[in-house]
Amino acid sequence: MSKIKEILIGTNNKGKYREICNLLPNELKKYSPKEFNIPTPKETGKSFEENSFIKASYFSKKTSLICLSDDSGLEIDLLKSEPGIYSSRWSGEKNNFDLAIKKIFEKMSNIKKDWTNDNTARFICCMTLLWPDGKNYSSKGVIRGKISIAKKGKNGFGYDPIFIPDGYSQTFGEMESKLKMSIDHRFKAFLKIKKFFI
Numbered sequence: 001m002s003k004i005k006e007i008l009i010g011t012n013n014k015g016k017y018r019e020i021c022n023l024l025p026n027e028l029k030k031y032s033p034k035e036f037n038i039p040t041p042k043e044t045g046k047s048f049e050e051n052s053f054i055k056a057s058y059f060s061k062k063t064s065l066i067c068l069s070d071d072s073g074l075e076i077d078l079l080k081s082e083p084g085i086y087s088s089r090w091s092g093e094k095n096n097f098d099l100a101i102k103k104i105f106e107k108m109s110n111i112k113k114d115w116t117n118d119n120t121a122r123f124i125c126c127m128t129l130l131w132p133d134g135k136n137y138s139s140k141g142v143i144r145g146k147i148s149i150a151k152k153g154k155n156g157f158g159y160d161p162i163f164i165p166d167g168y169s170q171t172f173g174e175m176e177s178k179l180k181m182s183i184d185h186r187f188k189a190f191l192k193i194k195k196f197f198i
């Protein structure tokens with residue numbers, strides 16, 4: 001099997017783009033949708049898998065490049081797996097995660113005033129690797145953890161300041177980014193498609 005030499009990383013999210021770049025070999029030529037001025041398509045799917053496929057097909061069609069897309073999000077048990085596939089949409093048009101995190105705390109408190117022992121959650125990432133001829137592979141990665149009672153740490157992006165992975169006491173926002181990127185949902189999804197690159 002010949003290894004992929006160039007790829008479009010199908011995301012307009014800077015945090016995700018940075019993490020995916022770090023997972024891929026240095027020598028691989030990487031493009032971003034921003035370089036082609038392509039906005040992310042409407043995510044009309046009902047699952048991470050469907051949305052990840054929608055993004056990969058759309059970006060690959062627009063550029064004729066092999067595309068690696070990522071659809072991810074945070075599922076909180078107390079909120080019946082919300083925000084889930086709506087994780088990005090909870091931050092509004094301006095991608096304001098202070099707002100999205102506030103919404104999470106409010107919703108959790110409304111359901112249970114003291115939710116500190118009812119805070120299990122997981123991050124999920126579904127990646128799709130898709131070739132211009134339509135061939136494609138999907139993989140999923142999950143990391144389980146807990147919602148922190150307050151925002152902690154300035155590293156990472158999105159919901160990182162409120163997620164404490166199982167086995168650790170720091171939030172993703174407090175962790176060294178190298179550590180986060182070696183254990184998270186994105187890393188786990190990537191492991192299953194790594195063979196196409198390395």
Ligand code: ITT
Nearest residue numbers: 011012013040070071072073087088157158159160
């Ligand atoms: P693209 O569709 O262009 O990739 P997006 O931000 O809309 O960008 P998603 O639809 O996949 O991406 O939304 C996932 C959201 O879940 C994202 O906006 C993050 O806030 C959050 N998320 C996913 N992975 C995360 C991580 O590792 N750390 C923190 N938040 C994460």
